Amino acid sequence: MMPAKYRLRRRGDVAHVLSKGKKTPSGSVVLHWLPQTNSEVSQVAFTVSKKVGNSVQRHRVTRVLRHIMMTEITQLNNPKAIVVRALSNAASTPTENLKRDIQTGISKVNANV
Numbered sequence: 001m002m003p004a005k006y007r008l009r010r011r012g013d014v015a016h017v018l019s020k021g022k023k024t025p026s027g028s029v030v031l032h033w034l035p036q037t038n039s040e041v042s043q044v045a046f047t048v049s050k051k052v053g054n055s056v057q058r059h060r061v062t063r064v065l066r067h068i069m070m071t072e073i074t075q076l077n078n079p080k081a082i083v084v085r086a087l088s089n090a091a092s093t094p095t096e097n098l099k100r101d102i103q104t105g106i107s108k109v110n111a112n113v
Contacts, residue, residue, distance in 0.1 A: 002070055008045035008081055017045075017083045024108045027101030028090040029065070033109055036079040044069050044082045051088040061090045068099045075103075077110045 008014055021034040036043065046065055048058040065084055076082075090098065 002044070002066055005041055006043055006070075006073060008043040008083065013043075013081065014045045014047070014083055017081045021081070021083070022112065024105050024112070026105035026108065028087050028093040028098060029101050029105060030085045030087065031102075031105040031109060032083040032085060033080045036081050039079050039081075042073050042076045042080045042082060044073060044084060046084050046086070048086040048090070049088075052086055053091045057091040061086050064095055064098055065090075065102070068095075068102045072099075072102055072106055075106050075110070080109065082109075 008017070017034050018032050021032045024031040024033065046062050046069075048061050048065075050058070052058050052061055065086065069084065084102070093101075
């Protein structure tokens with residue numbers, strides 16, 4: 001499980017990032033992000049819609065993405081609020097490719113700052 005300080009928990013915060021943040025597509029995921037001024041660390045939330053698959057598939061994708069982000073969150077230059085949105089092909093994408101997509105997305109986010 002991801003430590004609490006790295007989790008974006010409130011629905012309003014997630015909605016704010018999705019509506020006001022920048023969007024960075026990367027393979028099977030899209031990273032929505034905003035710079036954070038009130039936090040010392042980056043915080044992450046995950047959205048996996050029913051287009052990805054049934055409940056079992058959605059939760060598997062969420063667990064895989066959470067595990068990947070736990071190791072990759074330290075690669076961000078400045079604190080950011082990030083919502084990782086899985087696209088419909090995420091359930092059939094191998095874990096290595098999801099990791100590469102997240103890494104590519106994070107490097108794009110770092111370049112946009």
